[in-house]
Amino acid sequence: MDTNKFIDDTIALIKDKVRGKGIIALSGGVDSSVCTYLSYKAISDNLYPVFIDTGLMRIDEAEEIKKTFKDMNIRIIDAKDRFLSALKGVTDPEEKRKVIGALFIRIFEEVAEDIGADYLIQGTIYPDVIESHGGIKSHHNVGGMPLKYKFKEIIEPLKDLYKDEVRMVARALSLPEEICERMPYPGPGLAVRIVGEVTEEKLDVVKRANKIVEDELKEYKPWQAFAALIGKGTGVKGDERVYGWIISVRAVESRDGMTADYLKLPWDTLDTIRSRITGEIRNVSRVVYDVTPKPPATIEYE
Numbered sequence: 698m699d700t701n702k703f704i705d706d707t708i709a710l711i712k713d714k715v716r717g718k719g720i721i722a723l724s725g726g727v728d729s730s731v732c733t734y735l736s737y738k739a740i741s742d743n744l745y746p747v748f749i750d751t752g753l754m755r756i757d758e759a760e761e762i763k764k765t766f767k768d769m770n771i772r773i774i775d776a777k778d779r780f781l782s783a784l785k786g787v788t789d790p791e792e793k794r795k796v797i798g799a800l801f802i803r804i805f806e807e808v809a810e811d812i813g814a815d816y817l818i819q820g821t822i823y824p825d826v827i828e829s830h831g832g833i834k835s836h837h838n839v840g841g842m843p844l845k846y847k848f849k850e851i852i853e854p855l856k857d858l859y860k861d862e863v864r865m866v867a868r869a870l871s872l873p874e875e876i877c878e879r880m881p882y883p884g885p886g887l888a889v890r891i892v893g894e895v896t897e898e899k900l901d902v903v904k905r906a907n908k909i910v911e912d913e914l915k916e917y918k919p920w921q922a923f924a925a926l927i928g929k930g931t932g933v934k935g936d937e938r939v940y941g942w943i944i945s946v947r948a949v950e951s952r953d954g955m956t957a958d959y960l961k962l963p964w965d966t967l968d969t970i971r972s973r974i975t976g977e978i979r980n981v982s983r984v985v986y987d988v989t990p991k992p993p994a995t996i997e998y999e
């Protein structure tokens with residue numbers, strides 16, 4: 698790919714398509730950040746980056762985003778309660794993705810109406826499209842989206858790119874290092890790292906476990922490293938029986954997310970992670986390490 702040509706062509710395309718104001722769905726990951734910078738170059742202050750705080754994101758994500766994009770017309774929308782209540786009772790993984798995709802779009806429509814914007818820009822990349830259309834799983838921004846929406850157009854400037862190409866564009870745009878190298882994070886966030894119904898308690902547990910895994914495995918530079926809450930099991934803490942959560946630790950390497958292999962981590966590192974998770978998070982009784990490549994597993998749990 699000729700990165701500089703891609704950048705010039707994409708800026709011209711966005712300029713040409715967006716008449717007036719546009720909003721961009723910003724999550725803080727490399728795809729939506731690249732898309733935001735390209736769109737800002739194209740339409741400047743007519744661009745409104747919108748970060749929806751679903752409550753399913755990493756710890757402190759909203760604060761970080763506010764800092765990184767402080768020079769733009771960023772809107773942070775607190776939608777934690779709406780997501781939690783929409784997900785109540787939802788246990789089927791595809792249903793979960795559809796509920797999330799639909800709520801994202803409804804909220805973007807509300808914000809766009811308030812701003813007077815007719816266009817939605819999204820950082821969808823090629824693997825999102827392939828996995829959704831191949832029937833593997835409905836990525837929230839493709840197969841999980843409702844078919845009807847109020848926008849004149851949804852523009853997806855990165856939809857032909859793989860992740861490594863997006864990172865090349867990020868570097869060419871001189872984006873901050875943490876963004877260029879950031880691990881992929883799924884749009885539906887921690888909802889797909891909780892097997893079964895999403896509840897406030899499970900969210901709190903999995904959020905803290907994810908932070909521990911990310912911190913402890915940063916030095917290995919994995920494609921992705923995260924924690925998922927996969928069920929309950931009996932344990933004993935002190936002298937007491939606990940029927941606590943089971944956390945699965947997943948760390949994979951991959952080139953494009955389409956296939957992946959697990960990292961052969963040293964036992965010491967796994968020990969540290971296990972000891973921190975069971976020690977720091979009440980009600981976790983068991984930690985396992987997932988040694989399944991993709992295929993047959995996918996990277997995320999749902």
Ligand code: XMP
Nearest residue numbers: 835836837881882883884885954995996997
């Ligand atoms: P899977 O789980 O299908 O994931 O092996 C492949 C890559 O895609 C990410 N992923 C998503 N990204 N919206 C996204 O933006 C989604 O709905 C979604 N689901 C999975 C996943 O984290 C991995 O990097």
